Amino acid sequence: MKRISSVLSILIILGVIYWSFSDLKPTLPKKESFIKTGFSNYNALENVKNMSLKQHYVGSEEHANVQNNIVAALNKMGLETEIQTQTELNKK
Numbered sequence: 001m002k003r004i005s006s007v008l009s010i011l012i013i014l015g016v017i018y019w020s021f022s023d024l025k026p027t028l029p030k031k032e033s034f035i036k037t038g039f040s041n042y043n044a045l046e047n048v049k050n051m052s053l054k055q056h057y058v059g060s061e062e063h064a065n066v067q068n069n070i071v072a073a074l075n076k077m078g079l080e081t082e083i084q085t086q087t088e089l090n091k092k
Contacts, residue, residue: 047073 026041047069056062067083074081 051066051069054062056066071081071083
């Protein structure tokens with residue numbers, strides 16, 4: 001009887017751990033046309049996936065493309081955007 005209760009306790013603990021982690025995982029709708037205007041988690045995730053396809057370190061051509069895509073998306077949402085450029089020197 002003690003062995004059965006020990007096994008049952010372990011299964012319950014493992015089930016609770018699995019449930020807690022699966023509950024934290026974000027879910028996205030499968031429909032691509034969920035929201036065409038405004039902000040949508042699906043559209044934001046798609047934009048991030050597209051940005052991560054190529055390296056876009058500062059100063060590269062791809063960095064300028066990513067920057068232009070972000071500005072275009074913000075302008076499409078009706079937000080006013082401004083690109084600021086600044087140079088910083090490290091004196092160490």
